[in-house]
Amino acid sequence: AETDFVAKRTPMQEREFERYEKMFHQVHQELKEGKRTIRKFEDVEQNLKENRFYLLDGLLLYLESVDIGRDNVQLGENTRRRLDGRTRTIFENGILSNMLYRSLGKSLYSKGKLISEAIDLYTEDLFVNAYCVNEKDVQTGWIYVVKSKSDNPNISTIKDLYKIGFSTTSVKERIKNAKNEATYLFADVKIVATYKIYNRNADKLENLLHRFFANACLNLDLFDDKGQRTTPREWFVVPFDVIDEAINLILNSNIVNYEYDVENQKIKLRS
Structure with a gap:
């Protein structure tokens, strides 16, 4: 050599x-x-x-x-x-x-x-330390994970299908009209988990999660009662325990060291 x-x-x-x-x-x-x-x-x-x-x-x-x-x-x-x-x-x-x-x-x-x-600056700016919250910290929103109650077989038969979203109001309030919204696949949803976010924009954290799981994003066209097509981009075919792991990696500022292995459905260290 x-x-x-x-x-x-x-x-x-x-x-x-x-x-x-x-x-x-x-x-x-x-x-x-x-x-x-x-x-x-x-x-x-x-x-x-x-x-x-x-x-x-x-x-x-x-x-x-x-x-x-x-x-x-x-x-x-x-x-x-x-x-x-x-x-x-x-x-x-x-x-x-x-x-x-x-x-x-x-x-x-x-x-x-x-x-x-x-590490790009955008990702670096999204870090939140969930374990250093005190009375001076401000809650800026919620990250939430929901599961669809749709009876559409194109949706109901997909295992490990979850929506990762954010809300500045309570999650129950946010999803109350789910059956009429394309982002919820025109169906009611079940809340699986919610995470309080402090001192950062919850929508940016949501965006980071979407980027992290981009390869597992649901690819499905839906049509409303007027025939208008929409393609929701906030639903992912990922086991919930993996989503929970990713959220905690973000909250612990460690997400930049990992990537999602879509084939094996697990998080692994970046190569």
């Missing part, structure tokens, strides 16, 4: 490196501001990805692309296929390398780190 790295590196032209230099400056700034973190590097195929930043021997590097393929590797009596191929890797000192994907991974294992993705 080391020989491959040394033999294939070349200096970039100043003009060519210019845009990468700006990217490296930005990453350094985001690290300083806490928007990115330096993490242990492990699991090559899970964590070594295009368009990501890493730290190797004290230098930032940017993995721009991989000409990826799979090699057969003999392990005793078994043969395993693994990813490999030439990379386009740019270092912050202006060096361009086409080292092999697995060679880069091996180097990062032994003397490198992973640089996390940046």
